[in-house]
Amino acid sequence: MKLSLVIPTYKKEREVLDQLERLYGYLSRKNPNFELIYVIDGYVDNTKDILNTYIRENNLYKASVVGYKENRGKGYAIRFGMKKATGDIIGFIDADNDIQIRTLGYALNVIKEDSTMVAVPSKLHEDSNVEMTLKRKFLSYGLVFINRFFLDLPKNVTDVGCGLKLFKKEAIKRILPSLKVNRFAIDSEILNEIGRVGYSVKITPFFLNKNRSDSTAANMREVVRIFMDVLNIYKRNNYLATKKVLSFLLRY
Secondary structure, three states: OOEEEEEEEOOOOOOHHHHHHHHHHHHHHHOOOEEEEEEEEOOOOOHHHHHHHHHHHOOOOOEEEEEEOOOOOHHHHHHHHHOOOOOOEEEEEOOOOOEOHHHHHHHHHHHOOOOOOEEEEEOOOOOOEOOOOHHHHHHHHHHHHHHHHHOOOOOOOOOOOOOEEEEEHHHHHHHHHHOOOOOOOHHHHHHHHHHHHOOOEEEEEOEEOOOOOOOHHHOHHHHHHHHHHHHHHHHHHHHHHHHHHHHHHHOO
8 A cells, every 4th residue: 555644844954854764764664655745834944955955866756845935834734745645545744753663663554454544643552652741741631631622533532642643545535625724733623523524543552752852832832822723623613513404404
């Protein structure tokens, strides 16, 4: 099965080549039929040129670089990349090296099963190995609680913000037109749509490197924005449900 992996990238010129080398080498062995789609979320540094030069000089024909001038957010970048994906499996992963590569391996094994439409790594999986500060634990558990309270998450989903998720192409084609969030709450919106449709979800182990970069989503400003986006998704859910009911009643 062909894998299309979207990599939203913003201000990562210092580390982006490490992730490219790691993913390209691993997938060449694990799942040779793949494509890496780097989406430059705003041409604000030299990330685009660095990637294009390295890809050209090393003949990495399974990697491509796309993007746009102004920063639009992680959610916009993921949607932008998914629209260009050609694989049977479509997913996304962060552009840094924080996520251990074996996390991708577990998710790939599961998503290839006929009965699985979505693979979601979770820090709370019994086989996961994640060291988190008290601040990160608070934010992580708080985010899960907020999403559970307001959105239609699949019942077995225990983690929302992990920067890696894989989907069968059918699922992406079904939910992509409904996605509107531009920033970090894209994970919440995707899982909300998956829950509303009722696709089968498998939870896989999640592994983080000890010496990882500070997440942009971990600052309080972004946390507030995530919360506001979750509320907007909740309002849209109720609006669509009300509209559907009224439409049904007006027919009779």
